[in-house]
Amino acid sequence: MSITVDDLRVFAPGIDEAKAQAMIEDALGTAALLAPCLFEDEFEHPAAAKAILRAAILRWDEAGTGAVTQMSAGPFQRTVDTSSPRRRLFWPSEIDDLTKMCRTSGSGAFTVDTVPTGPAIVHADICSLRFGAAYCSCGAALTRGGALWEQ
Incomplete structure (x- = not known):
């Protein structure tokens, strides 16, 4: 121009x-x-x-x-x-x-969903959470699925 x-x-x-x-x-x-x-x-x-x-x-x-x-x-x-x-x-x-x-048509505010959408977390039977603790001892909180330890 x-x-x-x-x-x-x-x-x-x-x-x-x-x-x-x-x-x-x-x-x-x-x-x-x-x-x-x-x-x-x-x-x-x-x-x-x-x-x-x-x-x-x-x-x-x-x-x-x-x-x-x-x-x-x-x-x-x-x-x-x-x-x-x-x-x-x-x-x-x-x-x-x-x-x-x-301005481009794609500009503007947007959101990113940070909530996991996968299956529910399943803790092991001997996980500390099942006995009233405030922490996970089986590792399911890390894998967002099943227990990692204490199976």
Whole structure:
């Protein structure tokens, strides 16, 4: 997946090439941390990822173009700032969308059953458990089946 300066010029014809290239490198580097699968050869959604990255870069490009307007009437003044400071390159919704593209259908929580499903443990007639002990002396607890010793 790649983005070129020409991809941005469709929406921002006046963008400086050096600035655009630096912004593209920053966006691709950040995206690689968030969703490494974007750069794999078998990636399934390159157009969607490109749209998200392009929108973020264009938003970043437009962030500094706001105007500051000042009005005054006598002792009263009013200042209107329409610029938006850059905080993060990607919005949380864009981060979610990029990471969702890398998820596989098999990922998620699962359990492993550790309870034995084999036959019941059969202790020997002379096993200590049969005489009230808290331990097995015949070895059936080790084999999970029949007695190992004291047969």
